[in-house]
Amino acid sequence: MKNILLIEPDYKNKYPPLGLMKICTYHKQKGDNVVFYKGCSAELKKQLWDRIYISTLFTFYWDKTIKTIKFYSESVKHTSNIFVGGVMATLMKSKIQDEINVTIVEGLLNEKGKLGYKDDDKIDCILPDHSIIDSKFNHLLEYSYPTNDSYIAYATRGCIRKCKFCAVPIIEPIFTNSISIAKQVKAIKDNFGGKRHLLLLDNNILASEEFPKIIDEIKSIGFERGAKYILNTNGKKVYLNRYVDFNQGIDARLLTKEKMRLLSEIAIKPLRIAFDDIKYKYIYIEKVKLAAEHGIKTLSNYVLFNFKDTPEDFYERLKINVELNEEFERKGYKSKIWSFPMKYSPIGGEFCKNRKYIGEHWNKKYLRGVQCILLATHGVVGPQKQFFGKAFGKDVKEFLKILTLPENFIIYRNSHLNNGDRNKLDATVNSLNKEQKNSLMKMILANDFNNIETQTNDKYILDILKLYKVK
Numbered sequence: 001m002k003n004i005l006l007i008e009p010d011y012k013n014k015y016p017p018l019g020l021m022k023i024c025t026y027h028k029q030k031g032d033n034v035v036f037y038k039g040c041s042a043e044l045k046k047q048l049w050d051r052i053y054i055s056t057l058f059t060f061y062w063d064k065t066i067k068t069i070k071f072y073s074e075s076v077k078h079t080s081n082i083f084v085g086g087v088m089a090t091l092m093k094s095k096i097q098d099e100i101n102v103t104i105v106e107g108l109l110n111e112k113g114k115l116g117y118k119d120d121d122k123i124d125c126i127l128p129d130h131s132i133i134d135s136k137f138n139h140l141l142e143y144s145y146p147t148n149d150s151y152i153a154y155a156t157r158g159c160i161r162k163c164k165f166c167a168v169p170i171i172e173p174i175f176t177n178s179i180s181i182a183k184q185v186k187a188i189k190d191n192f193g194g195k196r197h198l199l200l201l202d203n204n205i206l207a208s209e210e211f212p213k214i215i216d217e218i219k220s221i222g223f224e225r226g227a228k229y230i231l232n233t234n235g236k237k238v239y240l241n242r243y244v245d246f247n248q249g250i251d252a253r254l255l256t257k258e259k260m261r262l263l264s265e266i267a268i269k270p271l272r273i274a275f276d277d278i279k280y281k282y283i284y285i286e287k288v289k290l291a292a293e294h295g296i297k298t299l300s301n302y303v304l305f306n307f308k309d310t311p312e313d314f315y316e317r318l319k320i321n322v323e324l325n326e327e328f329e330r331k332g333y334k335s336k337i338w339s340f341p342m343k344y345s346p347i348g349g350e351f352c353k354n355r356k357y358i359g360e361h362w363n364k365k366y367l368r369g370v371q372c373i374l375l376a377t378h379g380v381v382g383p384q385k386q387f388f389g390k391a392f393g394k395d396v397k398e399f400l401k402i403l404t405l406p407e408n409f410i411i412y413r414n415s416h417l418n419n420g421d422r423n424k425l426d427a428t429v430n431s432l433n434k435e436q437k438n439s440l441m442k443m444i445l446a447n448d449f450n451n452i453e454t455q456t457n458d459k460y461i462l463d464i465l466k467l468y469k470v471k
């Protein structure tokens, strides 16, 4: 019997580490002792393990991930007994090995020999061990995954597209079909108990020729439109709504009327449609309207920014959603769109180790400005036009102006408007001549207010910049 330690670095994440959960089942089937922990544990570090598996996620978690790997480096006979897999490991193999000589596992566990066992190609299809992410069974666990009450499954792997900002084509290069959701759900239910919701991690479900069959399967396992989950509490039955979430979003370009009809037959909430590029404006609008016509009420929308886009088209994409919400209300549809702006971070190259990348049409201050707006809106852009106008501005000109305000003027907009500070700031800026305004703007967009005195001698500019130092 071998002693196996499974580690996920302690970043905040929504989904449990499915790869580690599958490796757990695999080793338990061999009769090994398996322990899972999230983060760095001094107690576990003291022990000697036959193997340690460490999962990785986004490349911008570089520091935390490398620190975690190094933390356990003396808990094995040789660092090659530490197996590091997942997204960052696949994308940054040589960079990790420059730091520490561990074994890197690239891509999926669907090929022989990746873990040095004869039958390790079967791991990708194994039932993930859900007990290790449940604190009822794993007393070491201090983290609660927000998706704990969902069956997590997928019907396809890979994607037919090759979007430059996405890691899927590298990690799952081959698009495959025909993985039975019903079988996965049954196995989870039989081994770990029933779950309320169904979370599907397909990268591009609409690319599957078997989409109608997938919908039939989803309905057959109790996730048809209006489906209820029965909870037994104190001898009473409580009927709760249950939902299906294609969490990676739906590809609007592949969405036909027929596919929308099929989607509307299941308990989908939310329907996620990405709006990453303004060039898909008309296609996006058409498909979102189609969803509303089919009675899909909750629409959620990832809005990528800081990639090839401009701040202006980012604003336009958000505004389109607000206007669609207004149109739905006018027409008496119950549908609402919620937008989730997502800042692009490169998946390779010199900027991938942190979130400091600045897109070609963006600058430090604009990015920080968006972050401050989103702090005030909790990361979401809701359906109300009035709130949108207040947070992002009533037009693109006002949006760009908001982005250049001092941070606390953005976050606490109302108090600065009410106490007259905002008016004073505008009046002072307006009193500057053109040259002063240009040089002020240059300093604001650089977003470095630590040593403003070394940047200018102009008293009026300095007075304004002092407001930017207040956190």
Ligand code: SF4
Pocket: 159, 160, 161, 162, 163, 166, 167, 168, 169, 203, 204, 251
């Ligand atoms: S369609 Fe989605 S999953 Fe496929 S490559 Fe593009 S972003 Fe990635």
